[in-house]
Amino acid sequence: MSTNTGMVEKYRNNFLKEVEANVEEGEWVKMCMQCGVCAGSCPLGSHWAHPPQEIFMMIRAGKRDEVLTSDSMWMCTSCYNCIVRCPRELPITHIMHGLANYAKRLGLTPKSQPTAWFSQVFWDNMMKKGRVNELKLGLSLYFKDGLVSGIKESIKHQKLGMNMMKAKRMSIAELFGGHGVKDISDLQKIIKKAEEIENARIESYGK
């Protein structure tokens, strides 16, 4: 049984409880008073199919599939405008990150959602050496749809790259090794342990 099916079984008809138990800062969802200040404050507000206050009401109404398969929470730019303006001080940014992470964990994220893709690439890039390799991160963006479009994209952005190199704010040396922590295996051990602890907790809820 997949974790997703396990969660559906366990929390049948109570998506709010599922969110409270498994989503970062999820216990705050019930505190939303539906004022809509978050929606009005979001810099990408017009691009959300369901702005935060709507997402909160949908969670309470048990609209599990609609929420978890939505690309709304992937529109969060982490500007924290909603957090500082929310009259009830809900940590909205974190709840959006939490919902995005949870949906991705369950395999429900819409296919080819660009920020979902990018956040994983960023994480993997960073975990290789313990520090972000900006050059490789940029290249993975250009080459995300394959070699041919990658070359096209690279040519399109050639001037930008040249500008950055000239200003010494991008370095070809990053392709060959580049910056990193001294003992990456130590860092990877730490993070692996953290992942094990977290996964065990979430999977135990689904059982």
Add this chain to the structure above:
Amino acid sequence: MAKYEYSYYPGCSSQKGASSSNLSRSVETMCEELDVKLNVIPDWNCCSASIGYGGGGVLPRMTLSARNIALSEKHNVGQDIVATCAACWLATKEAQERFDHDGDLMADTNKALAEAGLKLENKTKIRHMVEVLIEDIGYEQIGSGVKRPLEGLKVAGYVGCQTNRPFGIDGESFENPMYLDKLVDTLGGESIKTYEKKVQCCGGALAFSEPVKSQEMIHGIIESAYDNGADVIATPCPLCQANVEIYQDEINAKYGSKFNMPVVYYSQLIDVAYGRNAKDASLDGQIIKAKKLEDIAGK
């Protein structure tokens, strides 16, 4: 001995050959001038910024910051951690708060850190370089060291998001923080109090994944600087700096604008006002040259 000393978390983009290496170079110069000693946290790692959440859950992300704080507590004993990157500062400070409020999270992160023989005490203050300038050094002392006032330089102070929210600088408002303007005035420049985009989001990491949506916001940030008669935009945030500076060609092509607006760091303004040359102020790291600032530096 230096007058001020801190444990320094430079962050990925500040490294040599990275996108805000100009920030770290100008901060080094600034710290020389202000007698600040920065001790880099040995072997620091990435904080996963505000975009790592797709790949990492809460505990792995918080543990990245826990390792940095633990390393600082082990090697730079008793020193406040100071970050120059908005995301580094925010992620580390946020992790510290959560560990403070959540004993289970703290216990779990220490279980993970034990894999490499580290332990988090979580007793270290996490601060932004701007806080050091305002709270430890102060406007008055900063002003007293000005050798070349930034006369006639009209500066749009672009504070952005994460240096301002959710923590911000003590005593400043989220909606209209004034510290950058005060700093510009202290340096003899002309702050633009009517720059209404000062806390507008540039898209942050979504400038990579959602370039069209982000560039629409960046367009507004630059347009308002022009409308307000700015010579230059100044910011404390490395991602704001890069996003607002480097896509101006692409934005011009899309919107038919003719933007060529330099975007600099507060630290570069201080370097120049303190009489340092363009290279020390890392003005050679501009993609759009800050001509007026270079002229002042060359005087």
